[in-house]
């Protein structure tokens with residue numbers, strides 16, 4: 001027995017008083033995790049004298065840690081062997097750990113970046129919030145989404161270490177709190193580099209008011225404690241634009257200020273008050289605008305606490321900060337009401353004003369009279385524009401896929417690009433192949449490694465060597481057998497979670513992502529109905545049996561998105577309950593889609609639905625995960641789909657719909673009502689929203705969806721995401737995929753070529769680009 005196993009036994013004995021055979025899954029999970037933590041303690045130190053990059057992000061959607069950490073430490077097989085010897089396996093940990101500190105793409109990207117940086121020896125640390133409650137848990141009741149709180153700490157947190165000695169204070173207008181860091185090791189593959197994810201927890205300065213307690217005023221005695229803890233209590237759903245604005249600003253300032261103070265403390269320990277080397281030792285990447293208040297806060301800290309003048313402080317800030325934009329949706333470009341800002345962090349506001357003046361001066365120096373041009377105001381119409389602040393004060397602004405960056409430059413941020421073109425750059429997103437292939441699909445990983453070796457685990461471009469196997473009949477057959485195996489595994493999981501049977505011989509067509517109008521789950525719903533009607537009418541006779549799978553959470557306050565969930569669930573009920581559809585078609589909406597579900601769904605997919613309106617999805621990352629696992633993309637020319645098709649070939653994917661340019665030229669004359677009137681297929685499916693085909697339980701949700709397409713509202717035009725414009729070309733493409741699937745060998749070839757050409761979409765490539773081109777680390 002080696003040290004790791006001994007340690008597990010010792011922890012079980014000392015902490016729980018049990019033997020390995022007598023331990024339950026949670027005790028084993030805790031002991032295995034702690035033993036792994038113990039094994040890395042010596043290697044978990046920041047090397048001195050190297051520039052470090054800091055990733056400031058309101059979300060880190062890490063996924064389950066136990067398997068990935070064990071794999072990266074090279075302990076996964078050993079742990080599994082040990083557990084099996086005691087009648088268990090690492091699979092038993094599935095029900096133990098939760099994975100909910102993010103909404104979706106943005107938080108998951110942050111997690112992939114941490115993994116890639118640690119794997120490639122890039123000194124990158126994450127800084128964020130240790131929420132008590134992660135994104136809500138979703139379940140369905142009569143087809144309606146319901147939410148309940150997700151207490152992700154209920155199984156403990158063996159992967160974090162509380163660092164009391166590094167706590168700092170954060171001051172608001174109405175309270176001062178202690179920010180206490182919990183550090184998580186971020187273990188690179190092979191265990192050579194261990195970076196840190198530092199998550200801040202908000203706590204009161206003192207546990208409770210003793211005087212009030214003695215006077216038996218218990219509620220008041222703990223009121224301050226509760227108010228402090230509230231700040232890191234819950235992760236906000238990102239589509240909920242109005243939810244808790246005040247608390248959200250507090251959260252952003254809380255982790256921004258704490259993280260900067262922590263970095264400054266480190267730096268001061270080495271250099272004292274000489275800040276001349278600060279920007280040579282730290283780079284800070286702002287993940288979207290959420291941490292952008294860091295900019296005036298760094299100015300405040302440098303000027304107020306360390307006596308620098310504005311020019312010195314600004315010059316440091318500009319060299320340190322870089323900003324990533326993740327969306328062009330106007331509603332997601334954060335703006336803070338000046339009144340609110342002043343009531344929460346009044347001490348920071350003067351630095352916003354200084355930045356505003358600095359901007360005016362900088363524009364003046366370039367011969368631009370900013371005062372005449374609204375987009376150049378940081379404070380405009382009583383609101384502080386955080387994206388503008390980031391672009392002005394940071395040295396780099398990047399988009400997350402080529403088309404997205406082009407849209408930023410040409411449309412969304414064109415005034416800024418005109419003044420500072422050199423600051424704009426593209427960093428197409430990526431995903432870590434270690435989680436999204438090696439861990440979630442060991443069968444396909446084995447297939448690949450047998451043929452081309454295991455170099456792809458750290459250099460995904462190696463997958464190119466797989467391309468010749470797409471023409472090898474035996475390899476294709478093996479690939480198909482693996483795909484079937486993954487479908488069987490998913491079917492077992494879905495059966496256990498949803499109580500629904502899936503047939504592994506069906507085509508698996510999957511759309512999983514946050515529920516949002518621009519992602520067009522409603523268009524998918526319409527196309528399914530169109531196929532259903534065609535099957536019922538006998539117009540469609542050669543349809544390959546298909547299951548349409550969905551997974552998506554709607555922000556609790558996003559009424560229309562919730563209407564779409566209910567509508568899809570009604571369609572599922574109709575289709576699955578129709579005896580004519582047996583063996584032909586099925587619709588399943590899984591509950592509580594999260595990283596763990598994604599790890600089951602994605603490897604089982606034949607078709608990856610990526611159908612956002614061209615120009616709306618900044619990049620997408622699930623598209624890359626599906627591609628890597630050998631699915632074809634059924635998608636629009638949007639986000640990273642464009643680069644996926646470029647890499648894997650248009651002939652191996654199924655592209656449809658209007659391009660960004662076509663949408664722009666159709667916009668002024670677009671008339672969804674006329675389309676509906678003149679096209680009986682469209683009319684038939686759209687009318688199901690209001691003709692009594694489906695019931696929304698008397699809520700009016702379906703009528704509201706119908707109206708959003710036909711008449712719009714004061715704040716948007718009818719069918720603003722062009723569902724009906726793309727309807728026919730989407731349905732045609734869906735049937736093209738379906739027909740192509742009949743030739744299983746030819747389809748397997750397409751799938752294999754997708755995997756073989758996925759090299760570009762490794763977050764290893766992306767993070768190296770950030771390191772080299774933005775951070776200089």
Ligand code: DL6
Nearest residue numbers: 105106326327400617618619620621
């Ligand atoms: O860059 C990661 C991810 C992109 O892949 C998605 O296309 C994009 O929608 C998402 N953006 C956000 C923005 N959230 N806010 N605020 O999540 O980022």
